[in-house]
Structure formats: C-alpha cells, structure tokens
Amino acid sequence: MRALVLQSPGRLELTDVPRPSPAHDQLLVRTEAALVCTSDINDVRRNPFGIRLPVVIGHEAAGTVAAVGRDVRGFSPGDRVATHPVHPCGRCDSCRAGMGHLCSAMEHFGVNMQGTFAEHYVARSDRARIVPRGLDWPVAALAEPVSVCLEALAQARVEAADRLLVIGDGPFGVLIARLASRLDLAKVVIAGRHDFRLGFARGAVPVNVRKLGEKARAALRAESVRPSSYDAVVLAAGTREAASEGPALLRPKGRLVVFSAVPGSTPIDLFDVHVRELEIVGACNDQDRLDEAVKLLGDDSLRLGELITHRLPLREYREAFRLAEQAREEAMKVAIMPEEHGAGR
Numbered sequence: 001m002r003a004l005v006l007q008s009p010g011r012l013e014l015t016d017v018p019r020p021s022p023a024h025d026q027l028l029v030r031t032e033a034a035l036v037c038t039s040d041i042n043d044v045r046r047n048p049f050g051i052r053l054p055v056v057i058g059h060e061a062a063g064t065v066a067a068v069g070r071d072v073r074g075f076s077p078g079d080r081v082a083t084h085p086v087h088p089c090g091r092c093d094s095c096r097a098g099m100g101h102l103c104s105a106m107e108h109f110g111v112n113m114q115g116t117f118a119e120h121y122v123a124r125s126d127r128a129r130i131v132p133r134g135l136d137w138p139v140a141a142l143a144e145p146v147s148v149c150l151e152a153l154a155q156a157r158v159e160a161a162d163r164l165l166v167i168g169d170g171p172f173g174v175l176i177a178r179l180a181s182r183l184d185l186a187k188v189v190i191a192g193r194h195d196f197r198l199g200f201a202r203g204a205v206p207v208n209v210r211k212l213g214e215k216a217r218a219a220l221r222a223e224s225v226r227p228s229s230y231d232a233v234v235l236a237a238g239t240r241e242a243a244s245e246g247p248a249l250l251r252p253k254g255r256l257v258v259f260s261a262v263p264g265s266t267p268i269d270l271f272d273v274h275v276r277e278l279e280i281v282g283a284c285n286d287q288d289r290l291d292e293a294v295k296l297l298g299d300d301s302l303r304l305g306e307l308i309t310h311r312l313p314l315r316e317y318r319e320a321f322r323l324a325e326q327a328r329e330e331a332m333k334v335a336i337m338p339e340e341h342g343a344g345r
Contacts, residue, residue, distance in 0.1 A: 003056045003118030004317055009047045014317060017056065019120050021067075026122045027075055028067040029083065033137035033311075034116040035060040035145070036324040036334045038170060038238075043110065044321070048263070051111050058117030058336075059085035059109035062131065062140035072125045082131050082143035082297070083116075083123040084290050085109035101151075101285035117317070117336060129294045138308040138335035139297055142175075144286075146293035146304075149175045151286035152259045153183070156232035160184040163224050166204070167246055168236030168260060169197040171307060171333045176234055176259070177204035178302055189223045189230075191216070192237075196329040200307060220249055230254060234283075238262050244269075247278055255279040310334045 001019040006012050022028040037060055042048055044057070065079040075081070087107040088100030095103050109115045114122070131140045149172060158164050162185050166177045169192020177190045181203025188204040198206035205223055209216035224230050228251035235246050238260035244267045246256045258280065272278065286293075296302060309332045312320045323331040 001119040002314060003114075004058065004314070005054045006044060006047075006051070006057045007054045009045065012044050012057070012317070012321075014315065017114075017118070020114060020122045022069040022072075022122050024069040024071040025126075026069045026124050027065050027072065027081065027128055028120055028122055029061075029063040029081060029128075030066045030120055031061055031116055031118060031338065032063040032080075033061065033141040033335045033337050034058045035138065035141045035308075036320055036336065037145075038172075038324075040110070041321065041325050049111060055110060056114040056116075056118050056121075057110040058115035060141050060144050061109075061116035061121065062137055062143065063121075066120060069125070075125055075128065075130070080131050080133060080135070080140070081123075081128040082140045082294055083109075083129075084127040084144050084147065085116075086285050087113065087124050087127055099287060101287050117314070119314075119338070127290075129290060131294060132298055135298055136305055136308070137337065138311065138333070139305050141335065142297060142304055142307070142333075143290060143293050145172065145175060146179070146296055147286040147289040148172070148259075148283070149179050150289040150292060152176050152234050152236075152257055152283040153180055154287075154289075155257045155281050155283040156234055156255055158183060158185060158232050161186045162231040163187045163226070163229075164189070165220065165224070165230040165233045165246075165249055166190045166201075166236055167233060167242045168192060169194055169201070169206075170236065172259065173234075173236035174200045174307065174332065176236055177201040178304075179296070180204070182301070187223070187225060189220065191220055194328045197332060200332055202303065202306075217245065217248065224249070226251075228252065232257060234259050235262075236260050240264070240266055243267070247272060247280070250276070250278055252276040253278070255281060257281055257283050259283045307333045308335055311337050313337060313339045315339070
C-alpha cells in the first residue's frame with residue numbers, strides 16, 4: 001500500500017509499504033480521511049519526541065473497517081469508524097488509576113505504531129467508535145481533536161457565568177472556543193493573529209492581537225468585562241509570549257490550562273502565581289472523552305465541517321503540509337483523502 005513515511009527529520013516520502021494485518025484485538029481500517037495536525041508538522045521538522053524512524057506518520061483519522069481480529073466483537077467489515085491514536089497499556093499505575101490518557105507505556109499512531117497517512121492502518125478495537133453513515137469523513141476524523149479539546153475545557157473547570165479566554169487561533173484554539181460556546185459562560189474570547197482563522201471561532205469574541213500590538217493586553221482585559229479579568233485561560237498557542245501573557249490575564253485564583261506544548265524554558269512569574277494563588281494545569285490527551293466527542297461530531301449547531309478547508313489526495317501531501325503549516329490566512333484543517341475523494345478543496 002502507499003503510505004507517508006518519515007525517514008528522518010525533514011525527509012518525508014510517499015512510498016510502498018506492506019499492508020498491515022490486524023492482531024487479535026485490532027481492526028484493519030481503510031483510511032477515508034486523515035487530518036494534518038501541528039504535531040505532525042513538528043515531527044517532520046525536528047522529531048521532538050525522539051520517534052524511532054522510519055515510521056508512517058499521522059494520527060487523526062477515520063475510515064471503513066476492512067477486517068477484524070479474531071477476538072474483536074461489535075465491529076464488522078464495512079463499518080464506518082473514527083479512531084483514537086492513544087492506546088493505553090491498561091497495566092501501568094496511571095492506567096490502573098483510571099488515567100489511561102497519561103499511560104507511561106502507551107502506544108500511539110505515528111510514534112510507536114504505524115500512523116494513518118496510509119491507505120490502511122490498524123487500531124485496537126476499544127479505540128474505535130462507529131460513526132453515522134451520513135457523517136462526512138473529514139469530520140469523523142475530528143473525533144480525537146474534539147476529545148482533547150473537551151479535556152482542555154474540563155481542566156479549565158469553567159462554570160456558568162465564568163469568563164474564558166482562549167489564546168491561539170489554530171484549529172485547536174478554534175475548536176475549544178466553539179465547544180465552549182455550548183456552555184453557559186458569561187463570555188468566551190479568542191485571541192489570535194489571523195483574521196481568517198479567528199473568523200471560524202463561532203460564538204466567541206475574536207481579538208487580533210497582532211493588529212493591536214502593545215494595546216493587546218488592555219483590549220483583552222476590556223473584553224473580559226470585569227477588571228479582574230478571566231476565570232480561566234486556555235493556552236492553545238505554543239509560544240513563550242503566550243505562556244507569559246496568559247497568567248497576567250487571570251483573576252486571582254484563576255486557572256491557566258496549558259494545552260499546547262511550549263518548547264524550551266518558559267518565563268512564568270511564580271511570585272505572581274504565589275500572591276494571587278493562580279493555578280497552572282496541563283491538558284494532555286483526554287480522559288475517556290471519545291464517546292462524547294463522537295456524539296458532538298454530528299451536532300449541527302457546532303458545524304464542524306466548516307473547519308475542513310482543504311481536501312487533497314495522498315499524492316499531494318507536500319501541498320497539504322504546506323497549507324497546514326504556512327497558509328494561515330487560507331487554511332484551517334487540511335484533510336488527506338484517498339485518490340477518489342481528494343479532488344476538491
């Protein structure tokens with residue numbers, strides 16, 4: 001089969017690899033849509049997680065069940081499924097404590113399992129969910145992105161009448177803002193640098209901080225309505241500047257949710273954390289939110305299909321990655337699809 005293989009940092013190739021066979025507890029899935037994620041781009045650039053190469057990359061995907069392992073129940077060839085890339089071991093301390101998303105020995109598409117930028121991939125059956133027949137394939141592939149965004153909101157612990165700020169106008173920041181718009185919050189504000197992307201944050205107040213320059217913090221404070229600023233801030237931009245700005249926009253006892261990884265050392269004013277009793281919490285993967293996410297994929301009020309701005313065939317992977325990485329006034333979420341599905345944009 002054809003697959004995108006990361007041979008070494010910066011060297012991504014479309015090549016022929018053996019088609020996998022499902023183990024006793026796995027599904028063989030014919031890929032119908034796989035989405036380009038920022039982490040895929042980072043893996044190609046510099047392999048920050050030290051993945052053993054070569055490997056087929058990609059992890060956000062959905063497809064048709066082609067075969068099932070001998071011990072699989074509840075799935076049959078022809079089923080339409082969304083899959084989750086995180087495969088907890090079930091045995092480590094985190095798994096036994098109900099925190100499989102923080103498993104110390106997890107398997108993961110595109111890391112220590114073959115990924116989804118391929119004509120077929122395998123997934124353990126407990127990490128797959130059947131999706132409705134009428135659901136658009138790229139929307140079905142949003143199951144894991146929606147799951148992790150739900151985790152970010154859960155970690156924010158926002159309640160009715162709270163004020164939430166999302167920093168970052170990439171696909172995840174926009175998804176978090178859209179999901180937050182379903183909650184009974186006093187206000188949801190999203191800060192970003194691209195009007196095109198901010199325009200997708202339906203239900204949130206957009207603030208273009210690039211245009212505002214030094215006035216950005218004052219503008220964001222003003223949008224919070226109260227002088228004490230936001231009850232929670234979700235960091236959905238992996239920059240030092242965003243990490244520094246987030247705590248400054250919190251009320252006393254407010255909560256910073258670190259959703260995007262920030263490379264290198266990060267300037268956090270711990271004296272400010274101390275005197276205002278701020279909280280800093282992480283949001284990594286998701287704690288059993290796949291079922292909720294799959295239900296939301298078909299929620300017409302969320303209109304998640306709007307986020308899929310481009311659909312390209314596997315052979316055009318270079319353009320798909322270029323759009324996802326560079327075209328921030330043109331692209332939001334880019335889908336790579338089988339040849340017969342990938343003609344339109």
